[in-house]
Amino acid sequence: MSHPLLIGIDGGGTTCRGAALYGDTRVTRAVPGANATSDFEGAVAAVRAVVQALAEALDLPVERLAQAPAYLGMAGVVDDRVAERLRSALPFARVVIEEDRRASVVDALGARDGAVAVIGTGSFLARQSGGDMRFLGGHGLALGDEASGAWLGREALAATLRASEGWGAGSDLTRGLWDEMGGRSGIIAFAARARSRDLAELAPGVVAAAEGGDVQAVDLITRGAGYIAGALTALGWQSGEALCLTGGLGPVYAGVLPTAMRAALSQPQGAAPDGALALARRVAEGALP
CATH class of the missing domain: 3.30.420.40 (ATPase, nucleotide binding domain)
Known part of the structure; x- marks a missing residue:
């Protein structure tokens, strides 16, 4: 037909x-x-x-x-x-x-068995095996979206507030956000009205800071990678299965994943x-x- x-x-x-x-x-x-x-x-x-x-x-x-x-x-x-x-x-x-x-x-794997971590403004992970799909996450920032752009933005602001109160080391990232947002009151006001996409706009700055070795930014990327690895394990991903990192931020975590997961990384099919x-x-x- x-x-x-x-x-x-x-x-x-x-x-x-x-x-x-x-x-x-x-x-x-x-x-x-x-x-x-x-x-x-x-x-x-x-x-x-x-x-x-x-x-x-x-x-x-x-x-x-x-x-x-x-x-x-x-x-x-x-x-x-x-x-x-x-x-x-x-x-x-x-x-x-x-x-x-x-x-x-389907974008990432086509009909292949494997797993995909979709990390953009929000996040979710999935594993496909024998044509069956199992999903984890994707519940929105209030309940999850770990490792996502919105999560990175929110956690960067939270780290900025903690550093200002003497809990945790300050860094160029947190000092820059403190100045950009206008201190404590500005951060709280922004967070109160911010949507996920607004928070995600802070993510490129976090990524750039991590690439420069900023201690707070590196911690956030490490935590995000830990979430991805744990979620893949919960989905039953096994060494040797294809693994795709997609979304605007997926590739950011490639170098921080465990060795077996790094070895399994493959380019999305589409x-x-x-x-x-x-x-x-x-x-x-x-x-x-």
Whole structure:
């Protein structure tokens, strides 16, 4: 059976990436993203914007894309209720909507057995074995997201406050954040209103400081790597299985993992939204409900 138009969307909390396959023509577009739980209207707007961009790239009406088999992997789709709410708010006639975790695994591993640590604004890990996937994490910053950009930002601010009170060594990182934020009151005010993406904007500074040997930054990267290693062990990862570190921050931890995990590191098979488009093909074939 021929399905000349397919739509795959990987809706991350920071970036929403879409791909359309129209015959032999494949186009991709990206727009700012949003988490469907914490910013539902923003997530809907992101999907609509990326579909509009894909339609313009293909010189097709949006209505034509809305009729195509589609797969949406969306950050924040934590249950069927959120998925159904999105389905009702979007124009797709034939669509599977779920959390973005499966698409990320397909991006990295394809059909291979192995594990993936997806470390971006948030974080989660997964292991695939014999076609079955098991997940760990991905519950948001309030309940986890260890090693993520948001976590690094939050923990850097917490370390800054502790250092200011004489608990732990100060460093260029903590002194810089203290000055940038305007001291204790500024840090507390920022943290009170900050979303995960706001905290994640501090992560590049942490990474750069760690590369320069900053004691506080090195500690944060080491702790993040420890979480990744522990989570992989909990998932049942075994030496010799493929291991991919993806997301904007995944590769940061490569050199800090245990030796066996470093030896197993492999390049991802693809990148978002490749997995979403592959899953859209399965929607078209009736292999996904």
